[in-house]
Amino acid sequence: MRNLLLIYCLFLLLSCGNKQEKIFPTKIHLTESVYASVTVQPDSLYQAYAPVAGILDRNLLEEGDLVSRGTPIMQIVNSTPKLNAENARLALQLAQENYNGSSAVLGSLKDEIQSATLSFKNDSMNYLRQKRLWDQNIGSKVEFENRKLAYEISGNNLKQLKNKYVQTKNELSTQVQQARNNYNTSQISTKDFTVSSKINGKVYALYKNPGEIVNTMEPLASVGSATDFIIELLIDEVDIVKLQVGQKALVTLDAYGDKVFDAKVSKIYPKKDERSQTFKAEAIFINLPKALYPGLAGEGNIIISEKEGVLTIPKEYLLEGNKVKTPDGLVDVIPGLQNLDRVEIINGINETTEILKPEE
Missing domain, CATH: 2.40.50.100 (RNA polymerase II/Efflux pump adaptor protein, barrel-sandwich hybrid domain)
Incomplete structure (x- = not known):
């Protein structure tokens, strides 16, 4: 009797040990999405x-x-900008006086030009008179050359003075414009x-x-805007390539519990945040919550693709990314879409295939 009891217990142990959880693939509506952390902010903030x-x-x-x-x-x-404005006004006034010619700068140049013009005319007449005499072989060559040299020197001097006058006038004009710009800037500061x-x-x-x-x-x-809000999305770098503007997003906010709000991706920023290793995107609400405040946080799932009647199995039943365990051994499969829980099986098994759960 004792031997029979031992055999029966051993049979039960072996039966329990051989029992393994199993399922059959099922067809469902499958949605693949990308997870994002969410923060709500006013538009144009x-x-x-x-x-x-x-x-x-x-x-x-x-x-x-x-x-x-x-x-x-x-x-x-x-009070500082007012003092700066007054100083700028005085500087503009001085620059305008210099430019208008009432100062000693341009006035002295004009006097020098006038004197140089008289000297040039005098030297010119003396040179021409001496040249006519020299052409008639009257007078000395030295005297002719001295008259010619004086004529050339006075001509160059007059030319240099005129150039200096034009240059000085341009410089003073620039100083007036700069002083006017400074004065206008100081006026803006006093209004600010x-x-x-x-x-x-x-x-x-x-x-x-x-x-x-x-x-x-x-x-x-x-x-920021009082009526328009945007949803800031932080996306993992491995998922950013799947995003496109216009994709639908399902958003939940901590303030609204499990209620889901529809949104649409409106912008994708191309630069990665090196500190968080994430990319930033923006979405806009399709159905706006009744009340929104800056900084409301939550979660979002951006829908990448959807399929009807997709053959799927739970993710934990997939081995090595492309195999499933059956009573007949490992079978190669081709996976497709996947979400957090299930994965699409494109080829390799069907709805009648018995799938064994991998041993942990």
């Missing part, structure tokens, strides 16, 4: 900076206020004490309080 350094006098709006293009957001106090919105939208953040020092390197406010 930008950081507003101060055009001049100074002290923040007051914020003219609050976070959440709607703005139109040109609406003042905050006021800055700074108020930071205004560049778009129609909403103020999402104010980073400084009245009385704090501001500079041109730190943002003062964040402004």
Whole structure:
């Protein structure tokens, strides 16, 4: 009796040991998608900076206020640009006086040119008179050559003075234009004490309080669209080549639980972020959630392709990427589309093929 009991137990152990989980391939609607982490941001979101350094006098709006293009957001106090504008005005005035000829610069050149012109006329007449005499063999050669030399020297001197006058006038004209540009720039700076919105939208953040020092390197406010939002997608570099503009995306947001929102890929950035080793893409909502806020996070799946009636097996039943285990041994298959759970089998097995789960 004891021997029979032992044999029966051994049979049960062997039966349990030989039992292996098995399935049959099934046909389903299969969707292949690419995973992406999601962050929602307002469209046209930008950081507003101060055009001049100074002290923040007051914020003219609050976070959440709607703005139109040109609406003042905050006021800055700074006296330096006014002083610079006054200095620029004085420099422009001086440059204009120099250029208009009322200064000693062009005036003295004109006097020199006038004197040189008289000398040139005098030397010219003396030279021509002496030349006529010399042509009649009257006078000495030395005297003729001296008159000729004086004529040439005074001519060159007059030419150089005229060139110098033109060059000086051009330089003074350039100085006037430069001074005018500096003055116009300083005038713009004096008007830039108020930071205004560049778009129609909403103020999402104010980073400084009245009385704090501001500079041109730190943002003062964040402004973006009040109605239009974009979905920022971070894509793994192994998946970026599968993406195309216009592909459908299914998005879930942590704030909305399991609710799925339809979206469409609108832009793919070509540069990889070396720190995160990801690529960035953008999508737009097809059905907009009832309320959106900057920074809402979630997940997205970008649909790469879809097929109806696809023969599939669970991914864990696929061995070495192209084999499945059957009661008759390993069988080569050709895989196709795949998602997180299942993989398409294009060839090698059918719906009646018994597939054994690989042993762990």
